[in-house]
Amino acid sequence: MANKSVWSDNRFWQRSATWVTGFAAVLLIWLTFDTMGQISMGTDADLQNGVTKRVPAPTVINYKITYEMSTKRGHEVPVIGAKEKFFGRDNYSEKEAGALLHLGKLGSQAKNCMDCHTLLGNGAYYAPDLTKAWLDPAWGPEGSMQAMTGKNTKEEAMAEFLQHPDRYPTHARMMPDLGITADEAKGLVAFLKHMSSIDTNGFPRNFGKMKGAIHAK
Ligand code: HEC
Numbered sequence: 001m002a003n004k005s006v007w008s009d010n011r012f013w014q015r016s017a018t019w020v021t022g023f024a025a026v027l028l029i030w031l032t033f034d035t036m037g038q039i040s041m042g043t044d045a046d047l048q049n050g051v052t053k054r055v056p057a058p059t060v061i062n063y064k065i066t067y068e069m070s071t072k073r074g075h076e077v078p079v080i081g082a083k084e085k086f087f088g089r090d091n092y093s094e095k096e097a098g099a100l101l102h103l104g105k106l107g108s109q110a111k112n113c114m115d116c117h118t119l120l121g122n123g124a125y126y127a128p129d130l131t132k133a134w135l136d137p138a139w140g141p142e143g144s145m146q147a148m149t150g151k152n153t154k155e156e157a158m159a160e161f162l163q164h165p166d167r168y169p170t171h172a173r174m175m176p177d178l179g180i181t182a183d184e185a186k187g188l189v190a191f192l193k194h195m196s197s198i199d200t201n202g203f204p205r206n207f208g209k210m211k212g213a214i215h216a217k
Pocket residue numbers: 107108111112113114115116117126127128129130133134136138158162165168169170171173174175176178188213214
């Protein structure tokens with residue numbers, strides 16, 4: 001008995017199992033609470049006070065969003081800037097912005113964008129990743145989409161494209177006309193703008209480096 005090795009002692013293994021299980025349970029509970037804090041949506045007051053939240057309030061559509069390299073984190077992060085007009089307004093209330101986002105979310109589900117695109121890591125890669133589509137330079141003043149659609153703003157160009165993608169083919173692969181109405185398109189663009197403001201730890205990778213990402217595939 002005196003010479004019995006600790007490795008063949010049942011009590012040693014039982015205790016180890018208890019400690020490992022206990023430690024893992026505490027760790028998982030802690031991680032759950034940490035994640036809840038990270039993914040819960042901010043408020044309009046946060047935006048007004050410049051408080052950075054990973055998931056900003058729907059009223060982020062009232063602001064300009066840019067994608068900037070963070071040398072500290074080693075990838076791009078969305079930066080919420082000054083007020084910016086969205087379909088002519090920069091004063092959407094939380095309720096109005098929330099309703100637009102909701103409409104866009106329902107539209108994205110009804111028309112099944114994920115069949116072809118990826119949103120926040122879910123979906124397909126037949127068509128470009130939509131997580132940061134709002135930040136695609138192709139839609140900006142230097143891009144080709146505003147001239148192509150005959151619109152003067154990013155949001156109008158995108159809404160026009162969504163209603164008639166077959167008229168503005170930019171890829172070898174074409175997005176089909178999904179019968180999206182003007183209202184649905186507005187909601188979808190709000191949904192995409194909000195999504196682009198979510199801090200996704202630089203996912204999808206290398207998005208910011210793809211100049212004119214819409215043409216880069
Ligand atoms: C049947 C496949 C398919 C479905 C479904 C689809 N798309 Fe597309 N989409 C494409 C393809 C292919 C392209 C690239 C072609 C192009 O840009 O002309 C594209 C391009 C886009 C772009 C431009 C991408 C960029 O980088 O700026 C946006 C925005 C977009 N789709 C939004 C949507 C939304 C929103 C939905 C759902 C309501 C949707 N798509 C559903 C195939 C699809």
